[in-house]
Amino acid sequence: MTVSVELAPLDQAAMTAVGEHLDRLTKPPGSLGRLESLVVQLAGITGSATPRIERPAVAVFAADHGVTAQGVSAYPSDVTAQMVANFLNGGAAVNVLARAAGAELVVVDVGVAGPELTVSSRVRAGTRDMTVEPAMTHEEVLAAISVGRNVVRGLVADGCDAIALGEMGIGNTTAASALVAALTGRRPAEVTGRGTGLDAGAVHHKVAVIEAALRLHQPGPDDPLGTLAAVGGLEIAALVGAMLTTAEARIPIILDGFISGAAALVAAGIASNLAARLIASHRSAEPGHRVILEQLALEPLLDLDLRLGEGSGAALALPLIRSATLLLDEMATFDSAGISSPSE
């Protein structure tokens, strides 16, 4: 099983041009801090010295997890389908935040267990229980990756110029923790957290479930797709596909929190140069997210103790990212405004 994606490194000429322009704007050099490194990165991703975000989109992939049979979540599996309905009715956090950001929201059922509510891209009604057998077959992984790739192809064809990625799937912090442990070599206890709200005893049980799955499958970083099949999820595979196609299209990928971060680890294992095309919107309260950010050398824009998922953090960060591009585009230069340089 292979997925072959070649990505060019970031466009150095565009990055240099933006860096030079930033120093001509009416502000002390470097005084816009992280917003400056962000627009330099956007230039490198897009190859444009005037990167713009005018049509952002938020894509949310939903799926269920067989491992919920092991009692790893505070909520029943039914909630995945119920929340997809909530997305379609406009009542979830990600709906509010996408509207506030002026972003199109696309909800994709890639593997929910329950009645189909959206135009279906369902590969299978939930994964298998990873403690008993691999969560997915290789064919299912590839199909779910294709779903993600096709969704992004559609958004790119519509003119979207930034893709924020989110997910919904009761049980998916268990899959994400298992992926992170397998791909980074950390112990499950280091990368497993409360998810939607487990107490300490339940987190302990969740760790034991993940340890059992890892003992069974022995996945590792040399085989990101095999690891994804063994302990991942259909929505996580779709996120991997979405990231690969977004990167190929030279469009910035706005990560949400822990789950999309775990997908990014897989995607970065498939395509070198992918990590440089990721923008981490926020630092999640989940402990495994810190490990992901470290591994991918990402510095998140926000640190607000969010742990909701859905793409909520990514949507929340969109106006901030857009503001950085507007500063580059609209600020006066020292020359044009007739402002004195630093005193010598």
Next chain:
Amino acid sequence: MTVSVELAPLDQAAMTAVGEHLDRLTKPPGSLGRLESLVVQLAGITGSATPRIERPAVAVFAADHGVTAQGVSAYPSDVTAQMVANFLNGGAAVNVLARAAGAELVVVDVGVAGPELTVSSRVRAGTRDMTVEPAMTHEEVLAAISVGRNVVRGLVADGCDAIALGEMGIGNTTAASALVAALTGRRPAEVTGRGTGLDAGAVHHKVAVIEAALRLHQPGPDDPLGTLAAVGGLEIAALVGAMLTTAEARIPIILDGFISGAAALVAAGIASNLAARLIASHRSAEPGHRVILEQLALEPLLDLDLRLGEGSGAALALPLIRSATLLLDEMATFDSAGISSPSE
């Protein structure tokens, strides 16, 4: 010299109502992290269980500083007036960010040295050199506070429901560092930074200048207005007035970085219960800002290494604050969306 302002404590009933409503929304309890404590605070400030931000404003106060004669800034004093012109032409960072946030921008010359460009509220063309004499007389301090109060009265009359505060004044990180040292008892070296871009030697000189001013005036936390007169600035006094009137109007005060933070220290020394009405937009790169945030028990929303001032950080945070209010207002509840509760 006294300014007497009585502020009620935050409205506990509104805060409790918002806390309870947050737990009915379709998300795990607490999963929106800091956004949840933020809307609870907004409820406490406004006394409304449905706090809204529909007409935010950014008020920028500009003034010059006599202490620039001591060579404490990387830029010449002329830049204050030049940047005011830039604000009026729409070319500065705060213009771009206020536009992006849908906020009205008001620029107030409360003490610029140079030709008057705006409808003048100028108290004096810059402060005196604090190393030689008090920066302002008591009358000048009270006049500058009144300027700030009047600007906010006008914005409140226009229906503004959130006030972000910024400033422009070459030399004002020196005044702010002197204020923070005097009001917190920290050594000047602990609360003095690079400002617009000093090197290490120049920061050392800036510290010596502040030490000389503090030796001369011996200001202290028991006399915030006297301290403001001795080592403050006209724009800082106007910010103090703006904060007092905003707090009285039960409207949230969005602080920018180091300078508005120093003004907040003064305002909190005048009016108890003021600190609870402050929202810290970001953590500035200036070392003294950490001391201010600690003293006022504020946790900033953003940490992006900004060190520009102008109100840029406050304007950047406005969409995020507004998003928090929209989540409270627009999300579905578990009941209305028919979503299952946590499994028992």
